[in-house]
Amino acid sequence: MIHEFIVNGIALGSIFVLGAVGLSLIYGVRNFANFAHGDILTLGAYLAFTVNVIFAWNWVSVAPSMAVATVLLGIAAAGLGGALGLRLFFRARGAPPSPRRRGLPLLFLLVGILALGISLPILNLVRLGISEVALPTGLLLSGVTAIIGAGLAGVLFEHSIFRHLQYRGPVPSLIASIGLAFILQNVISAIYGTDQRFFSVSSGVGLDVGAGIVLTMVKQYMIVIGILLVVLLHVVLRYTKLGKAMRATSDNLDLARVTGINVRWVIIWTWVIGAGSAAIGGILLGLNAQVKPLMGFGILLFIFAAVILGGIGSAYGALLGGFVIGITNEVSKALLFRAGFDTAWSPAFPFAIMVAMLLIRPEGLLGGEPLVRWGALRASLSRFARRIRGLRAPSR
Amino acid sequence: MQPLLKAEAIHSGYGDVEIVHNVSVVVNKGELVTIIGPNGAGKSTLIKTIFGLLAPMAGRIWYQGRDVTGTEPDKLVRMGLSYVPQVDNVFPRLTVIENLEMGGFVREGDLTPRIDVVLEMFPSLKEKASVRSRNLSGGEKQMVALGKTLMLDPEVMLIDEPSAGLAPNLVEAVLEKIREINEAGTAIVIVEQNARKALSMAHRGYVLDMGETKYEGTGEDLLADPRVGRMYLGG
Numbered sequence: 001m002i003h004e005f006i007v008n009g010i011a012l013g014s015i016f017v018l019g020a021v022g023l024s025l026i027y028g029v030r031n032f033a034n035f036a037h038g039d040i041l042t043l044g045a046y047l048a049f050t051v052n053v054i055f056a057w058n059w060v061s062v063a064p065s066m067a068v069a070t071v072l073l074g075i076a077a078a079g080l081g082g083a084l085g086l087r088l089f090f091r092a093r094g095a096p097p098s099p100r101r102r103g104l105p106l107l108f109l110l111v112g113i114l115a116l117g118i119s120l121p122i123l124n125l126v127r128l129g130i131s132e133v134a135l136p137t138g139l140l141l142s143g144v145t146a147i148i149g150a151g152l153a154g155v156l157f158e159h160s161i162f163r164h165l166q167y168r169g170p171v172p173s174l175i176a177s178i179g180l181a182f183i184l185q186n187v188i189s190a191i192y193g194t195d196q197r198f199f200s201v202s203s204g205v206g207l208d209v210g211a212g213i214v215l216t217m218v219k220q221y222m223i224v225i226g227i228l229l230v231v232l233l234h235v236v237l238r239y240t241k242l243g244k245a246m247r248a249t250s251d252n253l254d255l256a257r258v259t260g261i262n263v264r265w266v267i268i269w270t271w272v273i274g275a276g277s278a279a280i281g282g283i284l285l286g287l288n289a290q291v292k293p294l295m296g297f298g299i300l301l302f303i304f305a306a307v308i309l310g311g312i313g314s315a316y317g318a319l320l321g322g323f324v325i326g327i328t329n330e331v332s333k334a335l336l337f338r339a340g341f342d343t344a345w346s347p348a349f350p351f352a353i354m355v356a357m358l359l360i361r362p363e364g365l366l367g368g369e370p371l372v373r374w375g376a377l378r379a380s381l382s383r384f385a386r387r388i389r390g391l392r393a394p395s396r
Numbered sequence: 397m398q399p400l401l402k403a404e405a406i407h408s409g410y411g412d413v414e415i416v417h418n419v420s421v422v423v424n425k426g427e428l429v430t431i432i433g434p435n436g437a438g439k440s441t442l443i444k445t446i447f448g449l450l451a452p453m454a455g456r457i458w459y460q461g462r463d464v465t466g467t468e469p470d471k472l473v474r475m476g477l478s479y480v481p482q483v484d485n486v487f488p489r490l491t492v493i494e495n496l497e498m499g500g501f502v503r504e505g506d507l508t509p510r511i512d513v514v515l516e517m518f519p520s521l522k523e524k525a526s527v528r529s530r531n532l533s534g535g536e537k538q539m540v541a542l543g544k545t546l547m548l549d550p551e552v553m554l555i556d557e558p559s560a561g562l563a564p565n566l567v568e569a570v571l572e573k574i575r576e577i578n579e580a581g582t583a584i585v586i587v588e589q590n591a592r593k594a595l596s597m598a599h600r601g602y603v604l605d606m607g608e609t610k611y612e613g614t615g616e617d618l619l620a621d622p623r624v625g626r627m628y629l630g631g
Binding site for chain 1: 544
């Protein structure tokens with residue numbers, strides 16, 4: 001039973017990761033905690049919901065040929081994106097010959113996970129017939145709309161609000177973001193009402209992954225999309241010119257400026273990526289439960305916990321923190337249930353971890369100085385290996 | 397001959413407080429110019445004003461015959477002027493190679509050949525290529541900061557106290573490296589606390605005190621001048 005909660009935790013964690021990464025990236029280049037980030041999640045969910053339901057593009061009822069066409073289009077888009085990524089990868093990779101090859105295994109990993117992301121719908125197509133593939137194909141269109149919409153909204157917020165506050169320290173921007181959060185919540189409530197809404201998708205057929213765990217269709221996609229985007233983000237941050245410039249700007253904005261990095265361009269893209277991944281998180285959250293005006297604000301604290309746990313400003317820390325918070329939240333439900341307590345207490349556990357982290361290591365897991373010096377670890381391991389070999393060698 | 401860089405009658409400071417009063421600096425092609433003076437003399441303020449990080453209250457800055465007063469730093473970088481800050485001059489969470497790549501941000505195309513050239517100038521960085529720069533020693537960080545700036549093969553480098561906080565034996569190494577860079581053809585303006593060493597390697601020098609130019613001349617002349625020696629070189 002506990003594995004089931006772990007799997008649920010990973011699914012929930014991927015939503016936190018999607019939110020936390022954007023929050024952390026924006027904090028890195030902008031130096032303020034964006035309290036409107038949860039509502040950008042909500043905005044993404046509602047944009048997707050609008051396309052999904054209001055315009056009645058419910059792909060369940062669409063002719064099978066169109067569903068096939070969409071899948072093919074999706075594959076073509078993924079291929080095109082991959083080719084573009086490869087180009088960016090090799091163009092931005094201005095490293096000397098030896099370290100260049102270090103990226104290749106990661107590239108293969110990326111291609112593998114992309115292939116998994118594409119093959120899962122196809123597998124389902126073969127297994128279940130056309131109508132059951134409605135979820136990925138229908139949501140593709142809604143998802144793209146939501147990502148683009150939320151990304152543009154992020155750029156709009158930056159241009160209309162945060163840009164004007166940038167030399168006044170972190171507090172005015174933070175207060176402004178709280179105001180923006182309330183504006184977004186109320187505009188959304190005014191347009192859509194405060195009722196809970198549901199995405200119109202086929203529930204699909206669960207995937208038996210063994211150990212008695214059956215993943216619902218939504219959970220399958222939460223996990224796959226979560227991991228896919230994490231890897232994509234890793235590749236962007238690690239290997240592209242944009243990603244490196246984002247990390248550099250996050251490290252030291254003034255130095256980035258005097259180095260000649262186009263800081264405005266970096267900040268705009270950070271908003272696009274941050275708000276876009278929040279939108280995906282919002283869609284997944286809406287799919288998993290329901291769409292409502294306070295959905296994003298409700299998980300904002302979890303997202304903050306994930307960011308703090310991982311180390312604020314560190315994108316990799318946000319990944320780690322998101323999964324830890326998600327898994328802790330779900331597993332603690334299992335433990336509470338077994339001990340005979342109300343499972344509603346479960347959020348206490350991830351926040352206890354956060355408080356402990358603040359007390360023990362305030363810079364977070366991956367912020368500040370590295371926890372593990374891999375070079376030193378590797379050296380001591382090889383010393384150890386040599387000694388073992390020395391012991392085994394026949395002595396004279 | 398037209399000077400490469402000329403700061404003319406600069407008045408500058410922070411907010412309403414004027415720190416630099418009517419200071420002029422000229423840098424010719426290929427020259428190594430040093431600005432020395434006690435703490436608080438306005439050396440760093442002057443160099444930041446030249447690089448566009450501070451707006452001058454009065455005075456003009458000319459680069460290659462063009463008035464560049466008030467030009468943004470990132471535009472100056474594209475024009476061949478570059479600046480190495482005194483502290484925090486590398487990106488700590490980026491590796492040595494990534495720092496160099498960011499140094500070459502405004503360059504188009506493949507950076508590999510230029511990175512190889514820069515690493516050739518700083519052999520000690522080669523084996524640390526994929527180490528995050530926060531894990532480097534102070535001397536190595538200075539080398540990364542210089543190498544990062546050299547990625548664009550600048551015409552003029554403005555270097556703010558490269559020896560600050562370094563152990564004495566590293567100071568020698570860093571200053572020696574700067575002399576090498578200059579010999580390869582880059583004009584350099586260096587602000588230094590380590591006045592005797594800086595003057596001995598410089599073509600020309602300026603002595604700043606209380607925000608004003610007290611003396612100027614060739615490095616040798618300033619070193620030999622008893623007034624400079626008494627006041628600024630510790631006897």
